[in-house]
Amino acid sequence: MRRVAALALPALVVLAAEPLYVLVDTAVVGHLGREELGSLAIGGQVMALAVWLGTVLAYGTTGRAARRFGAGQREAAVSEGVQASWLALAGGVTIMVTLELVAGPLTRAIAGSPGPVADGAADWLRIAALGAPGLMLGTAGNGWMRGVQDTRRPLYYVLGANALSAVLCPLLVYPLGLGLEGSAVANVIAQTAVGLLFVRALLTERVPLRPHLDVIRHQLTLxxxxxxxxxxxxxxxxxxxxxxxxxxxxxxxxxxxxxxxxxxxxxxxxxxxxxxxxxxxxxxxxxxxxxxxxxxxxxxxxxxxxxxxxxxxxxxxxxxxxxxxxxxxxxxxxxxxxxxxxxxxxxxxxxxxxxxxxxxxxxxxxxxxxxxxxxxxxxxxxxxxxxxxxxxxxxxxxxxxxxxxxxxxxxxxxxxxxxxxxxxxxxx
Structure with missing residues (x-):
């Protein structure tokens, strides 16, 4: 049971970090007013879909990487992470481009009518979408590192990035005067930072970084x-x-x-x-x-x-x-x-x-x-x-x-x- 606890407790902290940051973000923006909070709710609901897609990728990667790791094939286990990261990058860029194109119509549809809430949500979403590649890379990184039973580094990466965002959010929203958009900028910085940290973790493993379409195809099936x-x-x-x-x-x-x-x-x-x-x-x-x-x-x-x-x-x-x-x-x-x-x-x-x-x-x-x-x-x-x-x-x-x-x-x-x-x- 010690092995279970050693993996479960850091994972619990990582899982809880994002909802806790969302609470901080909501509290900061809530002081701007009802319309801004409504805009954040709509924009955040859309970005939650990207988080869900990333979580799906992480779960599929963990199982494959763990089996390779258990067979004594650590390099192959990390290579699963490489292929998942290519898939995550492609998915993140696709999400980013799509949201940039449809942010306005999408937020108006969710809001039910045009107006300041829908407009604010669209502006927030266009900025927040820039963090989608980093967000997806981060979830892929969590997946392969859990597979090789390394939960300590993801803990540091996710907590560090969320702490940075929690500090930046009120600074960008209030003293620097960015308002609602400051919340989105803080999100992008945190998500990009965590994505780069997981990429760095891959680079330190010194495994080949070339994409392998057959592995990616298996991951897509999962x-x-x-x-x-x-x-x-x-x-x-x-x-x-x-x-x-x-x-x-x-x-x-x-x-x-x-x-x-x-x-x-x-x-x-x-x-x-x-x-x-x-x-x-x-x-x-x-x-x-x-x-x-x-x-x-x-x-x-x-x-x-x-x-x-x-x-x-x-x-x-x-x-x-x-x-x-x-x-x-x-x-x-x-x-x-x-x-x-x-x-x-x-x-x-x-x-x-x-x-x-x-x-x-x-x-x-x-x-x-x-x-x-x-x-x-x-x-x-x-x-x-x-x-x-x-x-x-x-x-x-x-x-x-x-x-x-x-x-x-x-x-x-x-x-x-x-x-x-x-x-x-x-x-x-």
Whole structure:
């Protein structure tokens, strides 16, 4: 368990760094006024898509690099990072150019109408888009370095860049008078800095930097499956918000509070999954199948224990909903409806996230894709819209979310009980 903690704790800090910086950025811009904060919300929502795409690339790279590393092929593991970095650079440049071209129409569409909020969002987005190549390079770097079980340097890189941005943001926004655009400039500087640091880490490995199209093609195949899986998640969470909104403003507000805290707990539990990717992938890459299975059982137990701990923390935190979030009596009443489902699903969620990491490390991506699609299309989405049709309120929304977790848990445990996932070898 020490090995799990040694990888999971730095990963947790890296995962938490970006949301914490977003809070700082939001606080700084919030003092400019309501319109500027609205512009940041729209622009940030668009840039969050780039973060998601980068995370997909990182997850695919970690598993492949870990298997190479476990087989004693460190140079080949780092070479996976080289190819992922070429892919990240191409993707980052594509995102940057696309956003420069469509920033205006896109932000007006999200805002619902032209106006100062949409215009401000477009101006912010055009500047922030310049950081997309660095952002994508940073996530690719995180992927291969986790694969070779180096989580210390990414910790320093990400924390250093986010600290720089947190200092620059208020300076650029206020004393230097850049206003909202200062926030975007600070983002670009931080993302470019972290991207260059990960490129420097590749250069110090002294491996060939030439692109290999066959490796990139394999990474794109993994990326495709992970994107489809991620799209299923997005459809589920967007549908949950859409249905909650149809039950009234109080239901939507209560759902927003609960789901954002769910995302935060998922972030913490995901640190265990990252450790699982690296350790299980390395064991299978080194043909140590029994070790991989033992690690998987221990990591699953760690996920269960973490989920139980979070269940108690979530249950205890209900009392903080009113003072922390300014919830009125109706919002608090609606939040209580969702809260017990939220707390009750935590042990199952802990196991689900841990096993996700195990199978990602094992390279069992196609199974994860299919299970997520079946659970979403066959369970969650029919459940959520049935809740709307029968006027099930927020309780119905969270029953459907719980069903989504339970269906994935059943499928993962069934797969875990067999041997098909534990395929040895440097690549799968």
């Amino acid at each position: 990326g495709r499956d992970l994107l489809l899986r991620g799209a299923a998640f997005q459809a589920c969470f967007l549908s949950a918000s859409a249905v909650a909104a149809r039950f009234g403003t109080a239901s939507l507000a209560a759902h927003l509070i609960a789901i954002q805290l769910f995302f935060f707990t998922a972030l913490a539990l995901d640190a265990v999954a990252i450790a699982a990717q690296s350790l299980v992938g390395a064991a299978l890459g080194g043909d140590r199948v029994d070790e991989a299975k033992l690690l998987a059982r221990r990591i699953t137990t760690a996920g269960l224990v973490s989920g139980v701990v979070f269940a108690f923390l979530v249950a205890a935190s209900l009392a903080t909903v009113r003072p922390w979030f300014g919830a009125d009596a109706e919002v608090y009443h609606q939040a209580k409806t969702a809260w017990w489902f939220f707390a009750g699903m935590m042990p199952a969620a802990g196991v689900v996230f841990a096993l996700d990491g195990v199978f990602l490390g094992a390279g069992d991506i196609r199974f994860l894709r299919n299970l997520t699609l079946v659970s979403a299309l066959g369970g969650f989405l029919p459940g959520i819209w049935l809740a709307y049709l029968v006027d099930g309120g927020l309780r119905g929304v969270w029953i459907a979310l719980t069903l989504f977790i339970v269906l994935r848990l059943a499928g993962l445990l069934q797969r875990f009980a067999g041997d098909k996932w534990a395929v040895a070898g440097a690549v799968r």
